[in-house]
Amino acid sequence: MSIRNLDDLLAEGVSGRRVLVRADLNVPLDKQTGEITDDGRIRAVLPTLSALVQAGAKVVVCSHLGRPKGAPDPQFSLRPVAGRLGELLGAPVHFAEDTVGDSARSTVEGLADGQVALLENLRFNKGETSKDDAERGAFADQLAAFGDAYVDDAFGAVHRKHASVHDVPARLPHVAGRLVLREVEVLGKLTGDPERPYVVVLGGSKVSDKLAVIEALLPKVDRLLIGGGMCFTFLKAQGHEVGTSLLEEDMVETCRNLLERSGGKIMLPVDVVAADAFAPDATHDTVPADGIPSHRLGLDIGPETVAGFAAALSQAKTIFWNGPMGVFEMAAFANGTRGVAEAITKADAFSVVGGGDSAAAVRALGLDESSFGHISTGGGASLEYLEGKALPGIAALEN
Ligand code: 3PG
Numbered sequence: 001m002s003i004r005n006l007d008d009l010l011a012e013g014v015s016g017r018r019v020l021v022r023a024d025l026n027v028p029l030d031k032q033t034g035e036i037t038d039d040g041r042i043r044a045v046l047p048t049l050s051a052l053v054q055a056g057a058k059v060v061v062c063s064h065l066g067r068p069k070g071a072p073d074p075q076f077s078l079r080p081v082a083g084r085l086g087e088l089l090g091a092p093v094h095f096a097e098d099t100v101g102d103s104a105r106s107t108v109e110g111l112a113d114g115q116v117a118l119l120e121n122l123r124f125n126k127g128e129t130s131k132d133d134a135e136r137g138a139f140a141d142q143l144a145a146f147g148d149a150y151v152d153d154a155f156g157a158v159h160r161k162h163a164s165v166h167d168v169p170a171r172l173p174h175v176a177g178r179l180v181l182r183e184v185e186v187l188g189k190l191t192g193d194p195e196r197p198y199v200v201v202l203g204g205s206k207v208s209d210k211l212a213v214i215e216a217l218l219p220k221v222d223r224l225l226i227g228g229g230m231c232f233t234f235l236k237a238q239g240h241e242v243g244t245s246l247l248e249e250d251m252v253e254t255c256r257n258l259l260e261r262s263g264g265k266i267m268l269p270v271d272v273v274a275a276d277a278f279a280p281d282a283t284h285d286t287v288p289a290d291g292i293p294s295h296r297l298g299l300d301i302g303p304e305t306v307a308g309f310a311a312a313l314s315q316a317k318t319i320f321w322n323g324p325m326g327v328f329e330m331a332a333f334a335n336g337t338r339g340v341a342e343a344i345t346k347a348d349a350f351s352v353v354g355g356g357d358s359a360a361a362v363r364a365l366g367l368d369e370s371s372f373g374h375i376s377t378g379g380g381a382s383l384e385y386l387e388g389k390a391l392p393g394i395a396a397l398e399n
């Protein structure tokens with residue numbers, strides 16, 4: 001199925017036309033100061049926005065931020081994002097204090113050619129995430145009134161059946177933005193015929209979140225390396241005691257079954273960094289994976305595991321990584337994530353980092369982003385893509 005993209009729209013000419021761009025500007029904010037702690041998602045949408053600005057469009061950007069409950073909530077305002085976006089674009093971004101109300105209307109009406117507006121958080125409106133088609137549709141009507149054409153560049157949200165990603169494209173001429181196009185191209189390589197060995201590294205806290213993707217990936221990959229909080233449920237399934245580590249008791253049987261069916265493809269940690277508390281200054285030691293003391297919890301994979309994972313990664317020709325190997329936000333428990341990330345950059349492979357926490361980890365650890373083949377802006381979206389699920393935002397662009 002073919003999807004029209006930004007170049008098709010630009011070829012038609014957008015000068016003086018209003019173009020509604022759905023972006024995913026859902027960036028992490030510092031809880032105390034409210035400052036943006038990682039602007040990767042803002043930078044990722046710049047190629048699309050700059051191209052529209054240069055072509056003289058009136059650019060109306062919309063996004064969600066966090067999970068407000070369908071009503072305005074100041075802690076989830078996009079205002080700081082408008083400021084940062086303006087800095088990066090090198091031109092002021094006109095911020096609307098609401099999404100489809102008076103402020104939005106007058107902001108959009110006031111735009112000159114080549115200017116950019118950002119609407120307030122889409123999720124301040126019940127219609128955005130409503131399960132009711134009519135309620136979503138009514139909100140989509142209001143949004144669609146702000147554009148003569150629609151560009152979806154919100155890859156991180158394409159797995160959501162929300163008004164701005166699923167219903168607005170049914171109401172306007174629609175194309176995929178540069179970011180969505182690139183993401184789909186890259187992930188398509190992984191689901192198609194990836195060059196082998198194909199090695200996947202999964203981390204993060206819960207097995208239950210990753211179960212579907214593990215099932216989908218097992219037949220396709222040559223090696224599946226598992227770290228992060230979810231490794232403890234697998235270690236338990238291997239018969240080891242895991243102390244007070246994160247454990248999904250009801251997933252142990254499932255993990256045992258996966259290990260039996262994996263044909264030896266799954267690699268688990270052989271050592272872990274075990275601490276006496278979940279705290280940056282907790283007393284901690286490296287212990288064998290089958291020797292976690294009963295009063296301790298594992299907060300990172302150990303050095304022997306990093307070496308084993310690195311050896312597997314050094315053989316790879318294709319790599320996908322999603323989820324940190326430990327609590328990388330605390331320096332004492334960041335070595336596993338750093339070690340695996342560095343091994344990925346050293347491998348002579350096409351590497352893809354899957355969104356959310358792992359992309360943030362790459363930047364927080366000061367790693368060179370350009371040494372990865374692609375850093376996805378979608379955590380959940382990239383996993384669902386790899387699961388082979390239909391993504392409402394992509395399907396809407398195909399029609
Ligand atoms: C994300 O950060 O995962 C995307 O922006 C989607 O957000 P959501 O999980 O709250 O729908």
Ligand code: MG
Nearest residue numbers: 356379380381
């Ligand atoms: Mg999410």
